Amino acid sequence: MFGILVVAHGDLAKLLLETAKKILQEDFPNADFYSMDWDCDFNKAKIDLEKKINKMTGESGTLLILTDLFGGTPTNIAMTFYGKYNIEILTGINLPILIKALILQKSGVDVKESLSELRMKGQDAIVLVSEIIERR
Amino acid sequence: MFGILVVAHGDLAKLLLETAKKILQEDFPNADFYSMDWDCDFNKAKIDLEKKINKMTGESGTLLILTDLFGGTPTNIAMTFYGKYNIEILTGINLPILIKALILQKSGVDVKESLSELRMKGQDAIVLVSEIIERR
Numbered sequence: 001m002f003g004i005l006v007v008a009h010g011d012l013a014k015l016l017l018e019t020a021k022k023i024l025q026e027d028f029p030n031a032d033f034y035s036m037d038w039d040c041d042f043n044k045a046k047i048d049l050e051k052k053i054n055k056m057t058g059e060s061g062t063l064l065i066l067t068d069l070f071g072g073t074p075t076n077i078a079m080t081f082y083g084k085y086n087i088e089i090l091t092g093i094n095l096p097i098l099i100k101a102l103i104l105q106k107s108g109v110d111v112k113e114s115l116s117e118l119r120m121k122g123q124d125a126i127v128l129v130s131e132i133i134e135r136r
Numbered sequence: 137m138f139g140i141l142v143v144a145h146g147d148l149a150k151l152l153l154e155t156a157k158k159i160l161q162e163d164f165p166n167a168d169f170y171s172m173d174w175d176c177d178f179n180k181a182k183i184d185l186e187k188k189i190n191k192m193t194g195e196s197g198t199l200l201i202l203t204d205l206f207g208g209t210p211t212n213i214a215m216t217f218y219g220k221y222n223i224e225i226l227t228g229i230n231l232p233i234l235i236k237a238l239i240l241q242k243s244g245v246d247v248k249e250s251l252s253e254l255r256m257k258g259q260d261a262i263v264l265v266s267e268i269i270e271r272r
Contacts, residue, residue, distance in 0.1 A: 009155050012231070019145050022174065023208070038158065068231045070263050072159070079265055092261035094230040095148070095204045115264055123259040125228035127206050128251055129215055 002111040003060035004031040004101055005052065006093070007078050008068035010038055020098040028102050030060050036074040046077050057085045062111050064101060067091040088115055096125030138247040139196035140167040140237055141188065142229070143214050144204035146174055156234040164238050166196050172210040182213050193221045198247050200237060203227040224251055232261035 006013040013033035021028060034049055057063045063086065067075040070091045078089050088111060090097065100121045104114050142149040149169035157164060170185055193199045199222065203211040206227045214225050224247060226233065236257045240250050 008231075009159065010151070012151055012155050015146070015148055015151050019148050019204075023145065023205070068155075069159070069235075070232075070261060070265075070268075072231075075265070079269070082265060082269055089265035091263050091265060092230050092232050092258070094228050094258075094262075095144075095208075096206075096228050097262070099205075115266075119262050119264060122228070122230075122262045125206060126230075126233070126255050126258045127227050128255060129206075129211070129218060129225035129227060130251075133215070133218055 001030055001060060001105055001108060003056040003063040004028070004105055005056055005063055005065045006031075006033040006098065007036065007049065007065055007074045009036055009072060009074060011035055012068055013074075016093070016095065016098055020095060020102055023099060024102060026106075028105065030105060031102060032056065036077070040073070042073070042077065045073070046080065049077055050081060053081055053085050053087060057087065061086060063087045064111050065089045066093045066098060066101065068093065088112065090115065090119060092122075094122055094125060097122035137166055137196060137241060137244060139192040139199040140164070140241055141192055141199055141201045142167075142169040142234065143172065143185065143201055143210045145172055145208060145210060147171055148204055149210075152229070152231065152234055156231060156238055159235060160238060162242075164241065166241060167238060168192065172213070176209070178209070178213065181209070182216065185213055186217060189217055189221050189223060193223065197222060199223045200247050201225045202229045202234060202237065204229065224248065226251065226255060228258075230258055230261060233258035
């Protein structure tokens with residue numbers, strides 16, 4: 001079972017994960033978060049995040065890192081570990097992606113084979129409600 | 137200038153808006169949030185949200201409502217006001233969409249003409265970092 005690590009600005013990672021878990025009403029022991037403080041020192045954050053990545057990849061094999069924003073510090077720091085650890089990074093996440101990732105995790109699929117599906121799920125979940133209502 | 141209202145489960149709406157504002161380092165007086173309590177009564181939430189929508193559409197004309205998840209209670213309640221008020225609803229939002237919406241708001245564009253661009257921006261921001269790194 002792959003691990004899931006949400007990495008984002010401030011308390012966003014924690015709250016996104018809490019929200020997804022509350023909606024699914026299940027516990028996900030292999031899903032965790034890393035909150036990047038606003039006033040964080042880049043090098044200190046890098047050391048802290050690496051500890052978490054090292055621990056989670058050791059326990060779960062592949063680790064799926066979900067981040068808030070391409071170009072943001074949380075994503076930039078996570079990217080420095082690509083190639084060094086067995087991680088995949090998907091950025092620009094929304095609540096539907098996180099929920100889908102948690103469901104995929106429980107289903108026992110190979111995360112590397114599910115990445116495109118996961119991205120598409122997130123993209124397709126961005127919907128203009130007017131188009132749905134007018135189609136009815 | 138159109139208004140922006142973020143509507144989501146628990147504290148997610150508040151935190152998403154706070155995070156986007158901190159990243160942009162600007163004040164956005166026409167952007168607000170509505171937090172849907174986990175134990176909310178549907179009808180009470182509907183009354184509270186309508187008050188906010190009524191106020192914001194009165195002040196700003198068109199109101200762009202950004203919600204977390206299609207099928208979730210926050211989106212379902214917001215949808216009940218489509219057609220009654222001058223609102224557009226985009227669901228499945230991520231941080232890049234919210235940042236783009238705030239930038240569009242300041243630029244003074246017509247929100248209805250920018251909706252497709254906004255959705256595309258959010259979809260394009262969902263990126264597999266491996267693909268970027270391997271393209272380099």
